[in-house]
Amino acid sequence: MAPPPSPQMLGSKERSLFTQVVKNYENKQYKKGLKAADQILRRSPNHGDTIAMKALIINCQGNAEEAFALAKVALKLSMKSHVCWHVYGLLYRSAKDFEEAIKAYKSALRLEPESQQIQKDLALLQIQTRDYQGYVQSRRAILQQRTSWRQNWTALAIAQHLAGDLTNAERTLSTFEETLKGVPPKTDIEHAEAVLYKNVIIAEMGETERALEHLDAAAKNNPDRTSVMELRANHLLTLGRKEEAAKVYRMLLARNPEYRDYFEGLQSALGIEKSDVKALKNLYGDYAKQNPRGDAARRIPLDFLEGGDFREAADQYLRHMLHKGIPSTFANIKALYPDTSKRDAILELVEGYAAGEAPPVANGSAEKQPNSDKDLFKISARYFLAQHYNYHLSRDLNKAMKYIDEAIESVPESVDYHMAKARILKHYGDPKKAAEMMEEARELDLRDRYINTKAAKYHLRNNDNEAAIQIMSKFTRNEAHGGPLGDLHDMQCVWYITEDGESYLRQGKLGLALKRFVSISSIFEIWQEDQFDFHSFSLRKGPIRAYVEMVRWEDHLREHPFFSRAAISAAKIYVKLYDQPHLAHGSLINGMNGDHMDSAERKKAEKKARKEKEKQEKAEAEKKDKKAALDLNGEPKKEDKDPKGELLLQTSEPLLEAMKFITLLLEFSGRNIQAQQVGFEVFIRRKKFLLALRTLIASHALSPTDPITHEQMFRFQQSLSKLSEPLSPKAMQVINAEFNTLLPASTDLTKHNDEFLQRNHNSASHVQGYLKVRQLIDPSSKEKNQQDIIRTLALDGSSLEDAVRGLDMLEEWKAESRYKDDYLVAAHERWPEASAFKQKVD
Template structure:
């Protein structure tokens, strides 16, 4: 039987709840203990104390106390709700949902429990459950717009567009007076309804709706873009022409608008004269614009291209636009255009091409030629450094000429560093990039570039020192801790790859797991937006975010880190002695017994030295254990990654990275190849063969396939025990088909 509180203690319990809500955790613990001294088995108080303890970082103790609270009062919705909140904090969403459901059975009218349940269902993409929860919340409080919007989103994301539109329409019909024009939430909801109509395929009705409500929408650009898109897709060319013309007048640098306008006008792609006329008309209207001058270079050919390119290149080189080469290098996919550009710019550099007039002759006499000359040399350095036109000797020659004219140009030195990199001299590349950084020490971009080149040269400490110039260095771990907090994925990835090259597998795994955890954080961070976006009314952005989160793991950085981590675990499996650190020899297999022991002893000694240094740093940090806001700084229990590298089953840990990689990026040849390596080593022949087949479908001519197929056959022949009959039948059948495909290839 649950214990009852006196009126005085009931008032004190309400204070405990307020202390928790106001994040006054120490006061909340003190008040809860005061109640429990008199009523030690009061479940609700124990539950609230457990919840406060979890927010103080005492998660294990909180779970123990929460379970005790449930034993004391199984019929308390507070106890079940808190139990669910603890599971939610522990990221165990399935168990949290179960606890919330128990709490709702006891207290079906509780809005906080219903809300928490709905948020978790959205996080888990349980759309049927989310629809049910949102319907219940709407019935309980139909006067709140958020409940209507949330239900519409639930139907929309579950694929029921008709019902989603119906919910939004029903709410609009309940409004007695039209909302004011300043009501952003209403404006967004109306546009959201319009996107639902368009997604259903009824563009005519979507356009009619947009025209009827567009004058009351605050996002004018969105209305213009949607209307133009609908008109184009409906084939209403005259109106679409006017709509895209208005958009270009608003933003003459948006190439998407020009592409749509060309489609509206129905000009064939091979009618270059008509296409050029359209862009020339916009050059006349917007003489300072870049897009209508640059886009024709994509479709013009021969002399027409040469003339347009000449005009464009001279204009941009005179202005000294550093991004000129980046803007036109896509043209190099066409060798003839690449050669024309090279001929033109080489002509500018040598004086063999007549320069077009650019104002008074006084400007030319007063140093404008020198400025033009430096920009030309810089362009040619990038041109000959580019992989489609590479000549590193000429690239070096031209970049040196540019630097001689403008010795304090950061961009010129950066290009020289890139040339050193392509020549294979990473030391010189890092040194030159550092010289560029010193020319502008307040620029974060060049600072990051210098650090990146130092990491490529395996100068990890120098890179971190550079990065520390733009971090606060107040967190545990100093600059590296700040980079973790800022989720600086590129740095952690490059740092990990550097340690992998050095065969410092512990630190490599530490960095790769850090990036993996950042992706987990991005996955979990959406939780707050399920309620925040509804409060702010930013519905379209929220739906886009949910869809982006659904394909989060196909991000290029995740693929890169996952591949690196899998390679590290395979190396650790194949050379387990690397757990002690890099071995000062090409391979332990090349050493005799005594030398092998000596190498291992040296590696262990170096590992102990690093651990001792880290322990001294940790002791030094204890004196300054609190951050600026008074909270205790969290120590990393494994800063060197020793626990990660000491895994008993490296291949099993590799599957943590491999599974999402194969699920979200199945067209990556290297991912499938590494999947084969992991599964073959684990003796899982069916998934190994599937990875091999997938790799064949991606790149049938890759020579690695033949080698892997031979190893697969050898592994089958040397099995200590034969495969089960059914597995053997599947493997042999698919193996025969794959072998015949590879023979044909």
């Protein structure tokens, strides 16, 4: 076989053409690049580097598959070419397979150890994949090639810092500083930042004394005043130099009196104990006087004052806020409500304000604003009371409705009051009326996106997805690919996509629901990738403390409730699909619950639905033909081949699909009990008993009396006793030992369950848990369970949500209709407005 050709073997014309190809690629002149490459290949068809460059360009044009095939050809021809390996790595990088990309870069680097570009590309992937040791090595190599650049030193320090080597990180920063001639001017922002970065590192080493010295010596004129003062206050406080610390905290508060951290710092610096109410009262009193427009100094004392002091302070605070008609007054106060004596005091005060005098009756829409301040005060008080009685800790919806109606009567054009009324209707359990009311609120101020957003959300809660997107479209960029919904995806509008998915889930449209939850997961993937460019951008730009903070935040990005909420729902859908495979076609049966149909009915419904679907698809296909959609950069957008999530549903391995979510949930949201519980559901079905047990142990530690965990423990026990094949003795041993601590083998299950009931007999959700377990232990108890579940409706603490869940249990047990009817009658009596219980009563 002939030796592989290399650039050196090209003629001079081809050599310059090759340079041209590289340039074309860099300038994104892809067509020209391809043309030049083909010119070379006509002469030297086996020139690997040219083929590789061609692959790179083709990849940029969006044809990854062809690109990979070409790159492989190139590599076969030129195994010893760093260009080919580099390109191979770049292709993997663009396919997001960072592991393979790193391998390819490393091969390229072995062939061409001096290449800055390959070294840098490798470094970027190492930090992106958090290979800190590798990153340190790469940054060191890059630094050695150019020691005069400050950012190369900073980059090495960051690498060492992130790798946990604080000592060397500091040393690296100092080594560069020593090369500086004189102190850089105050205007050198890169230097100013590097100084503060070094200070943070010293402080992280626990050498506070030295950190303070360093700060005082090196950061006196640092332009980032806020950071310097915050660091200084912290160091001083840590060192117990309280008087000086207090002085700095006071300076910080003079700059920003609305930051609780500063107040807390000052409190500690002054040595004021949390129990020393008198001293605290004086401290905040002084600040309140200094800051007539401040909120914090007035609001914080309500947290620690008690009794008469509290009443007096609350009176002042509430009067002040309500006189100004500040709509967030209740939102700012409700955190005090777990303390019932404070709650009562607040209620008494505000009821007093509201009762002062009968409200003025507004004459149609003649008056825009309340007549006087006094009226505003009283109306605000009523609005507050409406919110008070609408809040779950102090709920009395009829009273809430009375107060909000009074407020609306006084100010019929108030968006806020109508919005509150919609919330009350929602809590009554009537999402339809709630949506209608929110719609009324929206119409009062069509230009305000906030109320538009609320209206759309309420339409979703009412399962009217069409109306919701219609409303949203008034503020979206509707020419975006995929219309308003496409824009909401582009703009990463997590709340909408999540609520849309949850709405579809309630309607049994599993495909669309899953589609939305998977979209949320994709948005998080984008957010994780977003950091990539900043690994180089931040070094050039300079603010590296913010960069390091970003890296650390990205490390646990997926603990965000935006993610866990969608992930839990997605996993639940997959579990459902596993249990009821026919649901994979259930999205055809729009909204109907396939469970309750016999097979003939189901077939009929499916057939009808399929016809409808074909009709729809045809219409959509025609619409699409009109013009090819462009993405944000004006390039043709990839077509979504599964807009309804039907392909997602048809997975043959729903539990493995679920694992994609479960793994992330358990890694990042382990202290979220719902994450553990849905994890259990997946593991138990996969017969991964050790992993299922682990979730039980975690759930139990989080909440020993959780009713779902209670039920899951029984199911676990049952699964173990009904194994078709025995587990390995070793696994059995571990399971027995661990599970024994939760539910000892000697336990009389019935007795254990009865005790659980006795301890929690006033809580509907616990009684439900008890009944579920009783049904499991003894299926013949069904009759009794169906009767007993009705009794949960009479419990004092029973919520609407509990009652709806109870209804679901009757469905699960396939209860006879008379039990369901009885249940509905009783539930309707207690929640007469709730639409969930209306259907059969009317």
